[in-house]
Amino acid sequence: MSRATNPATGPATGLAKSPATGKEPVAVVGIGQTKHVAARRDVSIAGLVREAAQRALHDAELTWSDIDAVVIGKAPDFFEGVMMPELYLADALGAVGKPMLRVHTAGSVGGSTALVATNLIAGRVHGTVLTLAYEKQSESNAMWGLSLPIPFQQPLLAGAGGFFAPHVRAYMRRTGAPDTVGSLVAYKDRRNALKNPYAHLHEHDITLEKVQASPMLWDPIRYSETCPSSDGACAMILTDRAGAARSPRPAAWMHGGAMRSEPTLFAGKDFVSPQAGKDCAADVYRQAGIADPRREIDAVEMYVPFSWYEPMWLENLGFADEGEGWKLTESGVTELDGDLPVNMSGGVLSTNPIGASGMIRFAEAALQVRGQAGEHQVDGARRALGHAYGGGSQFFSMWLVGAEPPTS
Amino acid sequence: MPEVLKAPLVVEFPFTRSLGPVQSAFLTGLRERVVLGVRTADGRTLVPPVEYDPVTSRELSELVEVAATGTVTTWAWNHEPRRGQPLDRPFAWVLVRLDGADTALLHALDVPGGPDSVHTGLRVRVRWAGERSGAITDIACFEPYEPATDETFAPGGHDGRFEDLVTGIVAPARLDYTYSPGRAQTAYIQALAERRVVGERCPSCRKVYVPPRGACPTCGVATAERVEVGPRGTVTTYCIVNIKAKNLDIEVPYVYAHIALDGADLALHGRIAGIPYDQVRMGLRVEPVWSDEGGHPDHYRPTGEPDADYETYKELV
Numbered sequence: 041m042s043r044a045t046n047p048a049t050g051p052a053t054g055l056a057k058s059p060a061t062g063k064e065p066v067a068v069v070g071i072g073q074t075k076h077v078a079a080r081r082d083v084s085i086a087g088l089v090r091e092a093a094q095r096a097l098h099d100a101e102l103t104w105s106d107i108d109a110v111v112i113g114k115a116p117d118f119f120e121g122v123m124m125p126e127l128y129l130a131d132a133l134g135a136v137g138k139p140m141l142r143v144h145t146a147g148s149v150g151g152s153t154a155l156v157a158t159n160l161i162a163g164r165v166h167g168t169v170l171t172l173a174y175e176k177q178s179e180s181n182a183m184w185g186l187s188l189p190i191p192f193q194q195p196l197l198a199g200a201g202g203f204f205a206p207h208v209r210a211y212m213r214r215t216g217a218p219d220t221v222g223s224l225v226a227y228k229d230r231r232n233a234l235k236n237p238y239a240h241l242h243e244h245d246i247t248l249e250k251v252q253a254s255p256m257l258w259d260p261i262r263y264s265e266t267c268p269s270s271d272g273a274c275a276m277i278l279t280d281r282a283g284a285a286r287s288p289r290p291a292a293w294m295h296g297g298a299m300r301s302e303p304t305l306f307a308g309k310d311f312v313s314p315q316a317g318k319d320c321a322a323d324v325y326r327q328a329g330i331a332d333p334r335r336e337i338d339a340v341e342m343y344v345p346f347s348w349y350e351p352m353w354l355e356n357l358g359f360a361d362e363g364e365g366w367k368l369t370e371s372g373v374t375e376l377d378g379d380l381p382v383n384m385s386g387g388v389l390s391t392n393p394i395g396a397s398g399m400i401r402f403a404e405a406a407l408q409v410r411g412q413a414g415e416h417q418v419d420g421a422r423r424a425l426g427h428a429y430g431g432g433s434q435f436f437s438m439w440l441v442g443a444e445p446p447t448s
Numbered sequence: 449m450p451e452v453l454k455a456p457l458v459v460e461f462p463f464t465r466s467l468g469p470v471q472s473a474f475l476t477g478l479r480e481r482v483v484l485g486v487r488t489a490d491g492r493t494l495v496p497p498v499e500y501d502p503v504t505s506r507e508l509s510e511l512v513e514v515a516a517t518g519t520v521t522t523w524a525w526n527h528e529p530r531r532g533q534p535l536d537r538p539f540a541w542v543l544v545r546l547d548g549a550d551t552a553l554l555h556a557l558d559v560p561g562g563p564d565s566v567h568t569g570l571r572v573r574v575r576w577a578g579e580r581s582g583a584i585t586d587i588a589c590f591e592p593y594e595p596a597t598d599e600t601f602a603p604g605g606h607d608g609r610f611e612d613l614v615t616g617i618v619a620p621a622r623l624d625y626t627y628s629p630g631r632a633q634t635a636y637i638q639a640l641a642e643r644r645v646v647g648e649r650c651p652s653c654r655k656v657y658v659p660p661r662g663a664c665p666t667c668g669v670a671t672a673e674r675v676e677v678g679p680r681g682t683v684t685t686y687c688i689v690n691i692k693a694k695n696l697d698i699e700v701p702y703v704y705a706h707i708a709l710d711g712a713d714l715a716l717h718g719r720i721a722g723i724p725y726d727q728v729r730m731g732l733r734v735e736p737v738w739s740d741e742g743g744h745p746d747h748y749r750p751t752g753e754p755d756a757d758y759e760t761y762k763e764l765v
Contacts, residue, residue: 205687
């Protein structure tokens with residue numbers, strides 16, 4: 041009902057037609073987020089996702105009847121204890137009578153959810169898809185959910201920070217990075233968040249000294265270098281070329297998207313720079329025709345729940361040679377006004393509704409190339425990368441979006 | 449082959465729920481012995497009420513009172529009620545369309561006469577709980593009743609506005625599992641009782657997995673060849689934990705380390721003690737300190753050997 045134009049032939053947009061056997065170009069034409077906060081006690085989970093979805097529809101100037109399918113994602117059911125929440129959320133997301141899919145890939149789920157939705161359009165299964173991810177951490181207990189008392193195992197840790205901290209130390213040892221770099225990332229991201237009205241943490245009095253003076257939780261990770269717990273949802277409207285032609289606002293075009301996974305633990309696993317992350321990035325760059333990501337990508341939203349993951353991912357994603365990522369951070373390259381801004385929105389360090397965090401990265405990358413990021417806009421951003429990872433550094437999902445439609 | 453270990457695993461958590469405006473009114477109503485439905489654009493009344501119209505997707509907000517009497521639309525007999533169910537004696541699960549509603553509500557029906565006295569079309573009424581807090585359990589259950597021959601339904605007319613709204617509930621969840629770590633980990637745990645650490649070697653890549661999982665995650669083949677490793681090993685990396693976990697009986701700060709036991713091809717995880725926490729370092733040589741209760745080492749302590757050279761363990765970090 042929403043596809044007035046045959047997407048295989050395309051409307052008169054002046055663009056080269058895709059061959060009938062090729063993929064349909066995919067555009068982001070609507071983005072909606074809730075104001076992320078510690079606790080949204082005024083809404084149910086349904087009310088929370090509804091708010092983000094309606095904002096995305098409003099941005100795209102579409103209605104529920106324009107949507108052909110809904111693809112949602114969240115972190116484990118265990119976190120909020122709502123089993124198969126997609127069943128209960130169908131009404132709130134206008135999915136009655138339509139296909140509805142739920143995706144789950146741990147912390148990377150927001151990204152992989154968007155990619156599943158993207159593929160439905162690229163494969164011409166649907167013309168316009170609503171994709172959404174959320175977490176209501178105030179109704180959840182992730183630390184408990186991640187630390188179940190499994191029989192015969194020795195309880196040693198609580199939560200994710202202790203899991204990742206040894207890998208941060210390994211990165212510092214491997215690269216010789218000075219121990220000041222983590223605080224620089226946190227200070228940057230929290231300042232960036234002040235320019236993003238949807239960010240959870242708005243620490244107006246943040247200083248580098250305050251970050252450096254915050255207590256070590258899981259040494260070498262400090263309190264201020266750790267993500268918060270947030271309630272929030274993020275939604276996007278993805279559409280085909282015909283849909284993009286009708287869009288009232290600029291579209292962000294998908295130029296490459298990929299997912300990769302690997303086991304949590306195996307002999308030879310490189311926790312500092314996992315192979316699956318490298319492979320995922322390489323696939324995205326190949327699809328997008330990127331030879332030198334450092335020069336050709338204008339802005340990056342990467343999944344940094346603990347500050348040291350910025351330099352680690354800079355290397356893993358090919359923005360810096362091995363051992364050199366921290367130098368980009370230290371020299372200010374990743375600042376909002378730097379040469380390669382990273383986490384302009386404030387990132388996961390400022391906002392972490394777990395299931396939504398990956399989609400927020402993807403959506404913020406799209407906002408940048410649409411020129412709609414407001415105060416945290418990078419001037420002239422034409423190509424931006426959205427990145428998410430999850431589990432024990434074992435699931436990766438990324439997309440590269442551009443201001444121009446793909447040419448091939 | 450020895451018996452594979454098994455143990456109960458009970459997962460329990462009191463989840464909190466924010467209700468949103470519609471569920472908030474519904475549950476507050478139950479506290480006040482008022483059953484509310486929500487009116488859709490096409491004039492139907494949905495009980496229990498929902499926030500969004502299942503047909504049009506529109507937001508719903510017009511609350512209307514329905515009766516505390518209704519008709520069973522379908523049912524199933526529950527022979528053996530389980531923990532947490534509405535009644536502790538056999539009862540019928542029923543869908544009840546309350547008078548004034550267009551949809552049916554799921555609840556329990558208390559019928560002393562057993563399943564033979566339940567049928568579709570049975571007239572039933574709410575049995576209110578003595579103490580009500582704003583929860584679905586404020587309806588203790590339904591019970592059959594004999595309607596008067598001239599029974600008519602007179603709606604109460606409540607508009608769903610209350611003082612002192614219930615805005616959240618606690619929804620305790622409990623899952624009962626029987627957990628088994630499987631053959632490979634059973635053998636590993638049984639060897640620990642003899643203070644030996646036994647891994648398994650992959651027949652394909654020859655890597656030694658400790659603890660073993662019974663298969664190599666890289667090659668995808670079963671592992672069976674047992675290999676004793678350690679007991680000494682090298683700290684490959686670590687963190688100092690400064691926050692006390694509720695479910696963990698370990699004083700902070702403590703050192704959580706990855707330890708590559710000699711002969712193992714990946715590190716296992718353990719606690720380091722017998723050395724001030726701020727003197728632990730990568731490359732530290734350690735050995736297990738066994739607990740009197742058997743099982744896993746309580747912690748690892750320095751052996752006094754010189755630190756391992758980074759080059760010797762960097763592939764295991």
